[in-house]
Amino acid sequence: MSTEQQAEWFEFNQETVEALIEDGSDSSKPHTIEYHFAGNDFDVLEKAAVDAFKAGFEVGDAEELMLDDGGTIFCFDAVVERLLDVELLNADTLKLLVIANKHKVHFDGWGTYFIEQDA
Numbered sequence: 001m002s003t004e005q006q007a008e009w010f011e012f013n014q015e016t017v018e019a020l021i022e023d024g025s026d027s028s029k030p031h032t033i034e035y036h037f038a039g040n041d042f043d044v045l046e047k048a049a050v051d052a053f054k055a056g057f058e059v060g061d062a063e064e065l066m067l068d069d070g071g072t073i074f075c076f077d078a079v080v081e082r083l084l085d086v087e088l089l090n091a092d093t094l095k096l097l098v099i100a101n102k103h104k105v106h107f108d109g110w111g112t113y114f115i116e117q118d119a
Contacts, residue, residue: 006097012109013089020084026117030081033089033112035096038075039105045074048103052078055095075108 021027035057039045045062053059057078065073078096082088089110100107 006094009093009097009107009109010086010090013093014086016110017084017086017089020112020114023114024117025084026115027084029115030083031112031115032079033082033092033110034077034079035092035110036075036077036108037096037100037105038073038108039103040073042074044103045076045105048099048105049076049078051099051102052096055099056080057092057096 017027020031025031035052037045037048037052039048042062042064049059049062055078057080060077060079062074062076065075067073080092082092093110097107
């Protein structure tokens with residue numbers, strides 16, 4: 001993993017957390033963070049999923065998706081409950097980038113759901 005790749009993901013984490021908070025997502029409550037992985041080889045992707053599980057993430061079942069060009073790709077999510085804390089997200093990102101690079105699968109960032117603040 002390159003330092004540039006790491007810096008880009010850390011910037012993504014910062015910008016995403018800032019946008020969620022600016023939009024009013026409740027930063028005092030844990031959010032379900034879904035980190036995304038994809039790859040062409042199911043067996044290789046499965047090994048990455050096992051490593052993500054060993055690293056403390058809940059791992060969803062792999063799915064097969066059809067691409068616009070007619071090809072297929074396999075993907076899974078590694079899920080964890082986290083506050084919108086950039087340092088925690090950066091630590092997760094580092095762990096998962098290492099796993100993605102080890103297995104030569106694609107790490108595709110993360111997403112979460114907006115959590116309404118109590119009225």
